């Protein structure tokens with residue numbers, strides 16, 4: 037047996053994520069990459085619950101639970117303290133959902149990115165406010181049902197391009213990742229760990245109840261998100277875009293959409309619209325990938 | 329060493345002498361000089377600290393919470409709108425039991441826009457679990473910042489040091505800058521038992537069910553009770569080393585006073601000036617300056633007001649539809665212990681001056697009344 | 712943190728730390744009871760590729776003598792392992808069968 041990731045587990049079983057939670061995989065792989073000398077802070081999000089109630093936790097590294105909108109600033113504060121205390125080698129991470137990143141936490145995120153604080157900012161993206169019962173967020177894609185974008189008025193706005201927003205801050209490292217490609221995520225984190233400054237990692241993390249999908253399809257969906265070009269995975273290292281999982285023969289978006297109840301109401305023309313949006317965005321990114 | 333300095337700089341020097349390790353702050357009038365001087369001191373290497381120039385007061389408090397959780401002595405300063413923006417995180421800092429110290433320069437809340445003083449900003453945060461200390465002089469400001477860390481780190485609750493905008497923040501006074509060696513003797517380094525520690529990892533602040541939430545609230549309340557004991561103890565400890573004493577309340581000629589003026593902040597200096605004038609006319613008037621709002625010094629207030637025939641509380645704040653806030657506090661402390669009538673006057677909102685004559689007029693009005701015939705009296709309102 | 716599997720049974724306030732903090736791992740919380748379906752691995756087909764292990768959101772697959780072993784105390788029965796196994800040698804069977 038030749039595991040492609042370290043065997044050591046810093047996330048214990050027994051946590052409270054739903055069956056097949058993509059965010060569980062995201063954390064497990066992240067901890068394998070960053071190791072024991074790591075401190076986390078979480079805002080309000082599914083992970084507030086997943087971690088477990090007092091007096092338990094499923095993390096084997098220190099963790100500070102914090103208010104919903106404060107992730108980046110809290111991580112900056114922890115980092116400043118560690119520097120002041122001569123413990124600069126410890127990796128400091130903010131770990132937030134899409135709501136805590138795209139929406140309510142965006143100001144703090146932008147502040148820390150602009151200051152180029154030496155922290156990791158993770159966004160595990162399940163494309164809605166899941167903790168409060170599947171309401172739309174700025175990360176919810178066009179066409180999706182949520183409890184605040186009901187079927188008759190499904191979401192008509194495109195997903196906010198958080199990666200471009202972060203890129204506009206010219207941070208030293210940022211990457212998108214998918215829980216279907218743990219080795220890719222692992223490699224990116226091991227590399228980024230040695231980069232000083234702000235690091236932004238955006239991980240697509242399927243959510244079976246929120247996406248109305250089968251729990252066993254979590255990894256399949258995370259893979260199809262990449263293979264259809266809906267969620268290309270790449271890194272931006274010192275401004276240079278590199279696609280880390282090439283998709284020369286992109287699959288039709290329908291392959292991805294049809295496995296999820298949140299898109300069930302879409303008509304053929306809606307799907308065609310989504311295909312067009314994805315193609316446009318993908319072409320835009322391809323240009324950046326091919327830049328020398 | 330004696331130095332002439334503004335109240336805001338007294339804060340910066342207090343924080344420097346306390347050897348704060350992380351500062352996170354955002355500018356707002358009338359607080360700006362606090363952070364300007366601190367950033368200079370840090371940049372010059374005179375204080376070994378990390379200064380995070382955050383993008384908002386909300387992030388300032390978030391960063392302080394992160395830093396304090398990681399075991400660093402954390403400091404910030406703000407005012408009015410900035411303090412209000414922090415509100416959620418003030419609860420967080422206290423609930424997480426973090427000994428953060430913050431200076432708040434009392435500025436009236438908008439709208440309408442204003443930059444002048446009143447106490448509604450800090451008093452609105454009364455129930456967040458922060459200790460609050462109201463200062464009267466720049467010396468007291470500096471000393472209080474140092475003492476604040478001692479008390480906060482003992483009981484694990486945060487402290488707000490409060491001072492009036494302009495009438496203290498921008499007023500120059502002679503301040504004795506204590507020796508660093510003496511301060512070091514008084515205030516040991518912060519050694520936080522519950523810090524985020526990769527060698528001893530714990531999760532802090534996680535989901536807590538009704539089974540235990542309430543017990544943690546009892547613990548916070550008991551920490552406040554303990555804080556009252558510590559504040560009184562530190563009054564003596566501090567005096568032993570520095571020769572200056574600060575208690576929970578600061579009485580002036582109250583022992584034989586028939587009428588006691590209860591004030592806070594710089595209004596106390598004016599009140600004392602008036603007390604001297606009235607005393608010269610043979611009137612038995614005294615002043616009780618409230619220094620500590622939380623933990624509330626019930627016993628001291630009752631003791632100081634036990635001989636009074638009339639109590640006048642001058643509030644530079646208002647709880648709309650109720651009383652001034654200090655009046656509520658004082659009345660509730662006296663209830664069941666004393667039958668002394670308490671007159672509540674609202675004065676000086678939005679930075680309007682409180683003159684000695686203002687206070688003399690208040691006393692004259694109260695002289696004519698046996699007991700209050702209104703819930704509160706507005707002072708010098710144009711109508 | 713103590714990896715002990717036992718739950719902590721506080722009796723009164725005095726036993727609590729000053730603030731809410733974790734004192735034990737969630738490994739004290741067996742989630743196996745959440746399961747409707749349970750993964751059964753056909754060891755004879757298994758090629759020890761570790762794919763089932765790396766995708767388990769619950770860290771519920773252990774390695775025993777180089778073979779994958781589902782930890783039924785924790786496995787929630789999501790079925791990802793079965794879905795992703797390249798040899799299709801994991802089947803999800805109804806609990807209690």
Ligand SMILES: Cc1ncc(C[n+]2csc(CCOP(=O)(O)OP(=O)(O)O)c2C)c(N)n1
Pocket residue numbers: 080081082083103104105132133134135136137162163164165166167168173
């Ligand atoms: C200031 C504030 N507003 C609202 C909430 C309620 N709230 C808690 S979690 C959450 C949604 C989180 O969504 P996201 O960040 O996407 O994480 P997820 O739950 O999807 O993992 C909301 C709205 C809160 N805790 N604090």
Ligand code: SF4
Pocket residue numbers: 052053054055056057058059060082086162166167242243244245246
């Ligand atoms: S709601 Fe979704 S993201 Fe949240 S724990 Fe469940 S599966 Fe995970």
Ligand code: SF4
Pocket residue numbers: 752756757758759760761762763764779795796797798799800801
């Ligand atoms: S995925 Fe299948 S073949 Fe691979 S180790 Fe698991 S059971 Fe064996």
Ligand code: SF4
Pocket residue numbers: 056750766767768769770771772781782785786787788789790791792793
């Ligand atoms: S069914 Fe799900 S929880 Fe159980 S072992 Fe497989 S992947 Fe893990």
Ligand SMILES: [Mg+2]
Pocket residue numbers: 133134135161162163164165166173
């Ligand atoms: Mg979400």
